[in-house]
Amino acid sequence: ETGVTQTPRHLVMGMTNKKSLKCEQHLGHNAMYWYKQSAKKPLELMFVYSLEERVENNSVPSRFSPECPNSSHLFLHLHTLQPEDSALYLCASSLHRDQPQHFGDGTRLSIL
């Protein structure tokens, strides 16, 4: 039990599909993050939410759209993805931005 739960664990979708990734944290943290992890590459920070406000968007293509309805939930809406978007998508949370992050199990995404 990591305290950060992601669903689904695996997702296979076509390039024209629309899907959403969900993240929920039960740790009372104030900051939540989306990362992309491709093979043999460092974690790539995509989005940061602090107290439900998006505070960072690292030049992520618009086909990725985050949503943070409250401090416990974070979504990543996917639309018209490309094969190079296939990766492990990790959600994390931390009490504050300068504190260690706790990660969910990740969603392994494959784009056909």
Add this chain to the structure above:
Amino acid sequence: RKEVEQDPGPFNVPEGATVAFNCTYSNSASQSFFWYRQDCRKEPKLLMSVYSSGNEDGRFTAQLNRASQYISLLIRDSKLSDSATYLCVAYNNNDMRFGAGTRLTVKP
């Protein structure tokens, strides 16, 4: 130049060996440092924070060298279960930077 650099390895060591990893960071203003471990196809998990004075947690010792801008992780008496990828993290001003990781395999 990458913000946080690590030797990708792999480091292959026998059980019981002592192994050390270094990680260099480019931003001299970095304030906090952490080591995470990530098992194959799993999420990263915090292993330990790295303090200026160095810190030890059982078989694991972390050191910080600000002058040379690197942090280190020493694992003594390696166990098979230590096999994983070890990620170095440097934090500065709301920016948490992860290294690509060093892979360790401990063999019987």
